[in-house]
Amino acid sequence: MARTSAFLLLSALLSVFAPVDALWPQPRDITTGSSALKLSGGFDITIAGSVHNAPLDLHQAVERANAQLRSDKLERLVVGRGDADKGALSKAKTLSKLTLSLEKGATAHTITSEAQKPIEARDEAYVLDVPADGSGATLTANSTLGLFRGLVTFGQLWYQSGSTTYSIEAPIHIKDSPAYPYRGYMLDTARNYFPVSDIKRAIDAMSWVKINQFHWHIVDSQSFPLEVPGFLELSQKGAYASSMVYTAKDVQDVVSYAGARGIDVLVEIDTPGHTSVISKSHPEHIACAEATPWATFANEPPAGQLRLTSNETTQFTADLLVAVSKLFPSTMFSTGGDEINANCYDQDPETQKALNATGQTFLQALDSFTQVSHAALKKAGKTPVVWEEMVLSFNVTLAPETITLVWISSADVQAVAQKGFKLIHAASDYFYLDCGGGGWVGANPDGNSWCDPFKTWQKSYSFDPVANLTADQAKLVLGGQHLLWTEQSSPSNLDPISWPRAASSAELFWTGPGQNISTVLPRLHDLSFRLQQRGIHTIPLQPLWCALRPGACDLTA
Amino acid sequence: MARTSAFLLLSALLSVFAPVDALWPQPRDITTGSSALKLSGGFDITIAGSVHNAPLDLHQAVERANAQLRSDKLERLVVGRGDADKGALSKAKTLSKLTLSLEKGATAHTITSEAQKPIEARDEAYVLDVPADGSGATLTANSTLGLFRGLVTFGQLWYQSGSTTYSIEAPIHIKDSPAYPYRGYMLDTARNYFPVSDIKRAIDAMSWVKINQFHWHIVDSQSFPLEVPGFLELSQKGAYASSMVYTAKDVQDVVSYAGARGIDVLVEIDTPGHTSVISKSHPEHIACAEATPWATFANEPPAGQLRLTSNETTQFTADLLVAVSKLFPSTMFSTGGDEINANCYDQDPETQKALNATGQTFLQALDSFTQVSHAALKKAGKTPVVWEEMVLSFNVTLAPETITLVWISSADVQAVAQKGFKLIHAASDYFYLDCGGGGWVGANPDGNSWCDPFKTWQKSYSFDPVANLTADQAKLVLGGQHLLWTEQSSPSNLDPISWPRAASSAELFWTGPGQNISTVLPRLHDLSFRLQQRGIHTIPLQPLWCALRPGACDLTA
Known part of the structure; x- marks a missing residue:
């Protein structure tokens, strides 16, 4: 089952769906499925050979993203945590790589130089594809800055349970760029x-x-x-x-x-x-x-x-x-x-x-x-x-x-x-x-x-x-x-x-603007717990009882 | 010059005095002088021999107090920090010991057992004397709990500048007990x-x-x-x-x-x-x-x-x-x-x-x-x-x-x-x-x-x-x-x-109750900075500029 990025529809689905994806900010165009997908033990992010002279800061960003996939250890915020997904995971395909590449004709400048351009000249757009069938994931952009934004998104797609790092929403297709520069x-x-x-x-x-x-x-x-x-x-x-x-x-x-x-x-x-x-x-x-x-x-x-x-x-x-x-x-x-x-x-x-x-x-x-x-x-x-x-x-x-x-x-x-x-x-x-x-x-x-x-x-x-x-x-x-x-x-x-x-x-x-504020809290919890895993001392926005039960502490629940 | 514990008088003096003592809570009866006094390198807190069977938790409290005198490193909160006191310190006497003893006839129970008594039966009173002439300081109480409270007070008397731990308000006489149990x-x-x-x-x-x-x-x-x-x-x-x-x-x-x-x-x-x-x-x-x-x-x-x-x-x-x-x-x-x-x-x-x-x-x-x-x-x-x-x-x-x-x-x-x-x-x-x-x-x-x-x-x-x-x-x-x-x-x-x-x-x-709230902030700053030295992540209540200049950020200043 695929769902579209239309926000009202998304909101409606979130209230039915126990699973919530952990993306923040929400990509502007996303479709997801309902298949489980695991990262392989040797999962690796690589820069395509077609990216000539990939800059050091891109290589380092890839290295950090690879490391975070192993260190985040973010469990799903639902009762029973990852246990709920065991059934789905038993049949899951395995993803073994993400490949970064630039759009044809684009030149690889440093992320730094792309980030320091005049505010309206920065190109942060990217396209991310994570197939459910075990074939490789791809991230493409016009700039290394776009690739970096996509890497951050990729790093938020995954939960961990025991030693398994996984998503339950494959395939995932994202086409993203900011509303404001x-x-x-x-x-x-x-x-x-x-x-x-x-x-x-x-x-x-x-x-x-x-x-x-x-x-x-x-x-x-x-x-x-x-x-x-x-x-x-x-x-x-x-x-x-x-x-x-x-x-x-x-x-x-x-x-x-x-x-x-x-x-x-x-x-x-x-x-x-x-x-x-x-x-x-x-x-x-x-x-x-x-x-x-x-x-x-x-x-x-x-x-x-x-x-x-x-x-x-x-x-x-x-x-x-x-x-x-x-x-x-x-x-x-x-x-x-x-x-x-x-x-x-x-x-x-x-x-x-x-x-x-x-x-x-x-x-x-x-x-x-x-x-x-x-x-x-x-x-x-x-x-x-x-x-x-x-x-x-x-x-x-x-x-x-x-x-x-x-x-x-x-x-x-x-x-x-x-x-x-x-x-x-x-x-x-x-x-x-x-x-x-x-x-x-x-x-x-x-x-x-x-x-x-x-x-x-x-x-x-x-x-x-x-x-x-x-x-x-x-x-x-x-x-x-x-x-x-x-x-x-x-x-x-x-x-x-x-x-x-x-x-x-x-x-x-x-x-x-215009998102439905009533439905974003579960995603914000996910972000907050992930930031904690990465050393940011975020506060909890609710008792953990509420965080584990999306919607259950809503005023109307 | 001695000053009494009358709070209005104290308040009046604080507004003249740049130095503020760092006691929190303010003892109920205190007189201080204006002599500088340094702790000797071998300064030690000991329990008098007259305290038979001093309990382990009192010994451990003494050990912690001794260690904190070395580790607090709280500089005075004034412009120039400890530099302001260099002149006074050049002529200062040296304090080499604090001796703890119980009032005659009192028995040394553990701090723990004294603290766990019924609320109105706890005896937290103590008397603390810190002479300015270099003779030993004394702390006496009816109970080990009172001694513990006095130890905490003693630990708040001192600032550090370079390797010197000192007070500028000796002699100090404190007779203290809580207003509420x-x-x-x-x-x-x-x-x-x-x-x-x-x-x-x-x-x-x-x-x-x-x-x-x-x-x-x-x-x-x-x-x-x-x-x-x-x-x-x-x-x-x-x-x-x-x-x-x-x-x-x-x-x-x-x-x-x-x-x-x-x-x-x-x-x-x-x-x-x-x-x-x-x-x-x-x-x-x-x-x-x-x-x-x-x-x-x-x-x-x-x-x-x-x-x-x-x-x-x-x-x-x-x-x-x-x-x-x-x-x-x-x-x-x-x-x-x-x-x-x-x-x-x-x-x-x-x-x-x-x-x-x-x-x-x-x-x-x-x-x-x-x-x-x-x-x-x-x-x-x-x-x-x-x-x-x-x-x-x-x-x-x-x-x-x-x-x-x-x-x-x-x-x-x-x-x-x-x-x-x-x-x-x-x-x-x-x-x-x-x-x-x-x-x-x-x-x-x-x-x-x-x-x-x-x-x-x-x-x-x-x-x-x-x-x-x-x-x-x-x-x-x-x-x-x-x-x-x-x-x-x-x-x-x-x-x-x-x-x-x-x-x-x-x-x-x-x-x-009834203290003059306008004058307590410098002491609260001192407490906050001392707690930070001891590993408590207190917030600053003001910009450091204000903390270094008691009263300068008052609405009326």
């Missing part, structure tokens, strides 16, 4: 520091749900953990400790680890706000540095913003951004631009003097300041990314290719689109992982987090990326991401606060 | 399973904040992970897996691990509700087992309650409780009694038949059922503990010594006290660690957790244990606890969801 995850490493090993674990998790963009909010007012060639004083004076610095070598390590896993790294140096820490080494560039009471000068402590009226500060900023941009091969670079506090500049004598001297307003100065930075970045080959205020509040002159991150509210998406800018969904009311965990400013006994309540996976999963947009405006939506601001996070809770929740946006922006 | 932490191991190693880590954390009661909600409707001698079928059929069972040996291991750390284990076998899983081995005892739709038969899936009208079921229950009680030396035993669903019994033909035959109402049957269980437990030497419905909703006949856990709302405390029952604060509106994390029942796209919002540490810390109680009623308050229900918890988030939050009730019920 940008599927991200943002981590703030400035409020609290995360060692490289934790970032790599986060990248692993991202890659296993086909996230293709790591948005690294690497520095902020609280600390400057990035070693920038030519600006070593920033981290020397501004990191929390010398052991809490990302060296240029660390950055290269993270970037290449991500690249080999199909992920581009979008770095953010937030300007002109969120820069207090620069005052530690360059007091001349920062207005209202650590001014008190902080709440009148900034949205969070410590206060401090770049003196955007100063030519020296403007040049310093442009030079810094360009120096940082050289560490990151991505074609995008975020200059931030959120939460600029006007009072900070109102109270800064130097800024006021400059404004008076030139007759400029604060907004005119911000416009000039930003244009210098963006021009320098453009010269360095980068497309600027900004937070929504730059478009909606400050009306800064921005190049038409500028990409906007909508964070304050999903209600602001329409206004950004109306201005004609490409945009990334990152709204706090759907995608902030830190909401609902209690306020963190001190002497605030009754404070809950500003963006209460907690954003459940169901909430982000049910987001509509094109709500209130015209068809033309909808084309401006590049995708979206979950975000973790780390005022109350550290390696201690990085995994449980993120996973499997952040996988909900990964599927939303890969598979597309 | 019951300070607990509850863990549910039935919704999701926790290996013994995780439970032991939780016990470690409890012991370091002087929690003296581990309330182990060990089984529930979803799984029965407890191996009970004489009732092996319950775990064989009812555990999630054979690897997810606490054997009698595991229980003994947990109980003695806790006992050696001054913690008694209160086990709970919830009856007659929350027992669905018993139907796996004893379908005859369970009404409405896994009946659907579950929401009409139970507060959570799966439905199922003991057939309290059946003599066989009543006897089975009493026998089971007694068999379990033999595994746990505590003088208390919780029979639960929450969330009994009347409809389950209304729809159960056997229950209705029995009620009709005897002319009893459901509440009369519940009364008889409970009396049989409680009489059997009393015979086994146990004081029953029940959830509040047994007192407030079902008006069950309970022995006057019965202890009530108030969970539904802190507003119910007064009513329980009016009925004259001793009570433990466990209210969901203050102490539930799982609130605010999203709903877990399936097919519920908009669901947040029923007890939203998240209960911040500030919320529980500001709880008033005697609100709305007369002076006589206030005497019924034994203490309180945080609780973790684990529908969405596992070893992955056990630590970050619990710590340091659960320490707030530990201090509330040790030190007593």
Whole structure:
């Protein structure tokens, strides 16, 4: 029996079918059968001879995929676990190989270079065929990046019972490609520091749900953990400790680890706000540095913003951004631009003097300041990314290719689109992982987090990326991401606060919106347990009793 | 300069003093000086010769305390960390020993046996003297349990900088004892399973904040992970897996691990509700087992309650409780009694038949059922503990010594006290660690957790244990606890969801209410970082920038 990829039909079947496949994100076009199929003991993934000069990162991806097939040990989430499948397995055929090949005429570049292409130029499509008759499985794509996505899918097809690795849904045919080109995850490493090993674990998790963009909010007012060639004083004076610095070598390590896993790294140096820490080494560039009471000068402590009226500060900023941009091969670079506090500049004598001297307003100065930075970045080959205020509040002159991150509210998406800018969904009311965990400013006994309540996976999963947009405006939506601001996070809770929740946006922006949320939980359980097998400390979304009985804990059950 | 333990004065001083001591809970009577004092390289904790037959668990506690002084490596949370103290340390005297002794006439029993005494008979008081002049420090108490509490305090007095372990607040004189005899932490191991190693880590954390009661909600409707001698079928059929069972040996291991750390284990076998899983081995005892739709038969899936009208079921229950009680030396035993669903019994033909035959109402049957269980437990030497419905909703006949856990709302405390029952604060509106994390029942796209919002540490810390109680009623308050229900918890988030939050009730019920919440955060940071040094994955409560600058991130700063 074959079933189609039509989602309503799929949903209907899932409620009858005890078996659920463990794919996440759900491929956009899939047909499956109902035959059991086992991997042979010597099962191997190989790259076809027709792929000339297969790159090292593809070979390594194949090696990891081969190893995971042996180490995942994911049992089926049903009562009795794998026992339920013993009968079917006794008659199962055996699969002994998967062969990867590129479409005719395609050239084998590294996964890394394919992943680091401009966001809309990346080709992540693939076709995966797993016959039920024991003949070899095939994975084809136009790019090594597509092959990598297909490998991740292949790795999710299998359950284990005893020493048998198997599927009960062969034959499987998948033709897949993402609905949106940008599927991200943002981590703030400035409020609290995360060692490289934790970032790599986060990248692993991202890659296993086909996230293709790591948005690294690497520095902020609280600390400057990035070693920038030519600006070593920033981290020397501004990191929390010398052991809490990302060296240029660390950055290269993270970037290449991500690249080999199909992920581009979008770095953010937030300007002109969120820069207090620069005052530690360059007091001349920062207005209202650590001014008190902080709440009148900034949205969070410590206060401090770049003196955007100063030519020296403007040049310093442009030079810094360009120096940082050289560490990151991505074609995008975020200059931030959120939460600029006007009072900070109102109270800064130097800024006021400059404004008076030139007759400029604060907004005119911000416009000039930003244009210098963006021009320098453009010269360095980068497309600027900004937070929504730059478009909606400050009306800064921005190049038409500028990409906007909508964070304050999903209600602001329409206004950004109306201005004609490409945009990334990152709204706090759907995608902030830190909401609902209690306020963190001190002497605030009754404070809950500003963006209460907690954003459940169901909430982000049910987001509509094109709500209130015209068809033309909808084309401006590049995708979206979950975000973790780390005022109350550290390696201690990085995994449980993120996973499997952040996988909900990964599927939303890969598979597309409109899935039936009531039926996806069993697949999300499978993903969560598989991530655990691979070292990600995901939380359980339900008691195991429920996870073993798809649907039994539904409100209507 | 000496400062007294008057809390308002202390608060005032803390706001001037950069240094904050790292004690948690705050001792009830403390004076400190402002001299630096270093531990000598050969520093040792010893038990005075006058302590005859010092028990093994005291020797082991001393050994652990000695080791922690070397391994904690907690730097002071100020800008520049230990560097700020270099001047003071250059002139510091050296402390070379701490001597433990019992008050004259006291006998050295094991910590374990002292910890397992009836709740109001435990003696946790101690006196700790750390002179500034280099002469030996002393710790005295009436019991080994008091010595253990004092050892924990001593272990929190020290910071490390380079290879120097030191205090900057000598001399230190502490005379301490708890405000409330019951300070607990509850863990549910039935919704999701926790290996013994995780439970032991939780016990470690409890012991370091002087929690003296581990309330182990060990089984529930979803799984029965407890191996009970004489009732092996319950775990064989009812555990999630054979690897997810606490054997009698595991229980003994947990109980003695806790006992050696001054913690008694209160086990709970919830009856007659929350027992669905018993139907796996004893379908005859369970009404409405896994009946659907579950929401009409139970507060959570799966439905199922003991057939309290059946003599066989009543006897089975009493026998089971007694068999379990033999595994746990505590003088208390919780029979639960929450969330009994009347409809389950209304729809159960056997229950209705029995009620009709005897002319009893459901509440009369519940009364008889409970009396049989409680009489059997009393015979086994146990004081029953029940959830509040047994007192407030079902008006069950309970022995006057019965202890009530108030969970539904802190507003119910007064009513329980009016009925004259001793009570433990466990209210969901203050102490539930799982609130605010999203709903877990399936097919519920908009669901947040029923007890939203998240209960911040500030919320529980500001709880008033005697609100709305007369002076006589206030005497019924034994203490309180945080609780973790684990529908969405596992070893992955056990630590970050619990710590340091659960320490707030530990201090509330040790030190007593009414502390100035605005000034405690620096101490809580110290505790959190020390727990991290000891392997507990606590979350940061603020950006490190704030933790290093006490008060700087206060709303008013």
